[in-house]
Amino acid sequence: MEVLTTIAAVREFVAGARKRGQSIGLVPTMGYLHEGHLTLARTAREQNDVVIMSIFVNPTQFGPGEDLERYPRDLERDKRLAAAAGVDAIFAPSVEEMYPSGYATYVQVEGLSDVLCGASRPGHFRGVATVVSKLFNIVQPDRAYFGLKDYQQAVIIKRLVRDLNFPVEIITVPTVREQDGLAMSSRNKYLSPEERRSALSLYRALQLGTRLIVEGERNAAVVREAMTREILSYPDTRIDYVAVNDAATLEPLDAIRGRVLLAVAVWVGGTRLIDNMIVEVKDDVAHHDEK
Numbered sequence: 621m622e623v624l625t626t627i628a629a630v631r632e633f634v635a636g637a638r639k640r641g642q643s644i645g646l647v648p649t650m651g652y653l654h655e656g657h658l659t660l661a662r663t664a665r666e667q668n669d670v671v672i673m674s675i676f677v678n679p680t681q682f683g684p685g686e687d688l689e690r691y692p693r694d695l696e697r698d699k700r701l702a703a704a705a706g707v708d709a710i711f712a713p714s715v716e717e718m719y720p721s722g723y724a725t726y727v728q729v730e731g732l733s734d735v736l737c738g739a740s741r742p743g744h745f746r747g748v749a750t751v752v753s754k755l756f757n758i759v760q761p762d763r764a765y766f767g768l769k770d771y772q773q774a775v776i777i778k779r780l781v782r783d784l785n786f787p788v789e790i791i792t793v794p795t796v797r798e799q800d801g802l803a804m805s806s807r808n809k810y811l812s813p814e815e816r817r818s819a820l821s822l823y824r825a826l827q828l829g830t831r832l833i834v835e836g837e838r839n840a841a842v843v844r845e846a847m848t849r850e851i852l853s854y855p856d857t858r859i860d861y862v863a864v865n866d867a868a869t870l871e872p873l874d875a876i877r878g879r880v881l882l883a884v885a886v887w888v889g890g891t892r893l894i895d896n897m898i899v900e901v902k903d904d905v906a907h908h909d910e911k
C-alpha cells in the first residue's frame with residue numbers, strides 16, 4: 621500500500637491507474653479507523669479496481685472550541701488496518717497541502733446544511749462540502765463511499781454532487797455498531813466507562829422511536845418526547861437534538877408519514893455523539909430500513 625502526502629503524488633498515482641483502464645473508489649475519512657471505516661473500505665474494494673482512502677482531520681469543518689486538536693490520530697495503526705482491508709493508497713495530506721496560505725474558496729450546500737448538526741455546528745457542512753469537493757477534484761474517483769451514521773452528511777454530499785455535476789457515484793453504507801448497539805465512532809474513545817454506558821442511550825432511544833412508529837404512533841411530538849425521556853434517563857446525558865424529520869428534506873414532521881429520519885445528537889459528559897435510524901411508513905404500515 622502506498623502512502624501519498626501530496627496532491628501531485630495522488631494525481632500521478634491516479635493517472636497510472638487510469639492508463640491501465642482501472643476504476644477508482646474513494647473512501648474519505650478523518651482517520652483513527654474502526655470497523656465503520658473498514659466496512660466502507662471493503663465495500664469499495666469489492667466494487668473498484670483501485671481503492672484510495674483519504675485520512676485528513678479537516679480543520680474547516682471544526683468550529684471554535686470544538687475538538688480539532690484533541691481529535692484522535694494514529695497514522696501507523698491506520699496504515700496497517702487500511703492495508704488489511706485492501707486499500708491500495710492512503711492520501712494523508714498536511715493542512716498546508718489542502719489549505720495553502722491565501723486559501724479563499726468554500727462550497728456551501730444551502731438549506732440542508734442549516735438544520736440538525738448544521739444548526740448546532742455552524743459552518744460544519746461548509747467545511748465538509750469544501751474538503752469533499754477538493755478530494756473529488758484531486759482523486760476524480762468513479763465512486764465515493766460514505767457511512768449512514770453521518771446521515772445528514774450523506775444527503776448533503778449527494779446534493780453537492782448533483783448540483784455541481786461531479787461525475788462520481790455516491791455509495792452509502794449502513795451504520796456499523798458495537799455488540800450492544802452503540803454506533804462506532806472515533807469519538808467513542810473519549811468516553812469513560814460510566815459514559816460508555818450512557819452512550820447506549822442514543823441507540824435505545826432510536827429503537828424506542830422506531831418501535832412506537834411500527835406499533836402505530838403517528839404523532840411526531842409523542843415520539844420525540846418518548847425518545848427524549850429515554851435519553852435523559854441515563855446519567856450525564858444532555859440533549860443537543862432529538863429529531864423526527866422527513867428523510868429527504870430533513871425538515872421536522874408533525875404527522876409521521878413516508879420515509880422518516882429519527883436522529884439524535886447527545887452530549888455524554890464532554891463528548892457529543894450522533895446516531896440515526898430510518899423508518900419507512902408505507903400505506904400506514906411502518907418498517908425499520910437499514911439502507
Ligand SMILES: Nc1ncnc2c1ncn2[C@@H]1O[C@H](COP(=O)(O)OP(=O)(O)OP(=O)(O)O)[C@@H](O)[C@H]1O
Pocket residue numbers: 648649650651655656657659660765766767768769770793794795796797803804805806807808
Ligand atoms: N459506525 C459507522 N458505520 C458506518 N460508517 C461510519 C461509521 N462511523 C463513521 N462512518 C463513516 O466513515 C466516514 C469517515 O468518518 P469519520 O472519520 O468522521 O469517522 P467517525 O468515527 O464518524 O468520527 P466521528 O464520529 O468522531 O465524527 C464517514 O463517511 C462516516 O459516515
Ligand SMILES: CC(C)(CO)[C@@H](O)C(=O)[O-]
Pocket residue numbers: 648649650676678681748751752770773
Ligand atoms: C467526509 C469527511 C471525511 C470530510 O472531512 C468527514 O466529514 C467524515 O469523516 O465524515
Ligand code: BAL
Pocket residue numbers: 650681682770
Ligand atoms: N463524521 C463527521 C465528522 C465530524 O464530526 O467532524
